[in-house]
Amino acid sequence: MEQTYAEEMKERNELSVSFIVPVYNVPRRLLQRCLLSIIRAASVLKSYEIIVIDDGSDHLYSPASVVEQIAGAPICYVRNEVNEGLSVSRNIALNLSKKEYVQFVDADDFLIASNEQQLFSLCVDTRADLIAFRMKSVCTEDSDNTILTNIPKHSLQKLVCYDGTGPDYAAHHNLCASVCAYLFRRNLVADTLRFTPGLLREDEEFTTLLFLRTQHLVVTSIICYAYYQRSGSIMQTRSDKHVMRLLNDAMLTASKLSVLASHYQGMQAAMLCRKSAMLTSDIMFNMMQWLPHYADFRKVYKRLQEQNLLPIKYMKNSDVKHRVFRFITSTLMGASLCWVIYRLYAFCFSKQSKR
Secondary structure, X not given: OOOOHHHHHHHHOOOEEEEEEEEOOOOHHHHHHHHHHHHHXXXXXXXXXXXXXXXXXXXXXXXXXXXXXXXXXXXXXXXXXXXXXHHXXXXXXXXXXXXXXXXXXXXXXXXXXXXXXXXXXXXXXXXXOEEEEEEEEEOOOOOXXXXXXXXXXXOHHHHEEEEEXXXXXXXXXXXXXXXXXXXXXXXXXXXXXXXXXXXXXXXXXXXXXXXXXXXXXXXXXXXXXXXXXXXXXXXXXXXHHHHHHHHHHHHHHHHHHHHHHOOOOHHHHXXXXXXXXXXXXXXXXXXXXXXXXXXXXXXXXXXXXXXXXXXXXXXXXXXXXXXXXXXXXXXXXXXXXXXXXXXXXXXXXXXXXXX
């Protein structure tokens, strides 16, 4: 009898993966979609585990009942009695993980099972330390994987965009900040790399340091992950207090990476400088978007100067747009002019849209 594709993959698949799913006040239907997608994708693995970390969800959103309904799956459910934040939840799960590889999945997102299985096959073929794959944003709660285009089950090598070291790639390319865009060996983080508690942009630092340690990186064009854009999620919230915290956290990360770069040489130093420069550029642009009061803009600009993040560091292979932006924002006068132009544009656009 001819083997099915899944049976053939399972027979040759030696991978074991720990899937880490942090949960905080996520609707149960979304969590169920997430877990079922992982189980479908993992059906071809030698072994796997799903670690669900409930970060003190309210009773209305308690994920315990969803986990109980999924019988037979290797799910480890852990609950924090109080909300300690995403970084703490992920660190707890990393400490509990036992498999060879680790993949993070946010509770309101899901995996495209057939494409994820091809990712596993690519991992078996390359034995990479870290594989970076593509993500796609979705705005539907539909769990049907047909909403995304599946990739033909052949020619995996044609889907490899890069095969080399992490520092070399990161020194010349912008990295996806989300840790959910990677499948990586657990021994890369060992007991020494964890998320910094309290940061809103904890992924920026973690993924950069992950690439810094990666000796064998594979980048693929396979779309494995569906990112659900949900109002009310951490990255969708935009109160004044939240905005300042986002900017301060990004500034802290950029400063730490800049200092760390001074302890390295070659591609490792180059990748850290590049990431610090990209974060600083993002901060400058977000200041124009998020800070309508000039006093706040000027205050944050001064802090960037105090942290030695301005002028924005030079990046190899940077485009003309970045170089011009770097030059203009190197002085408070230039940056202020950019802020004024953007605020006038935003005002005119909002006025026009109300008509």
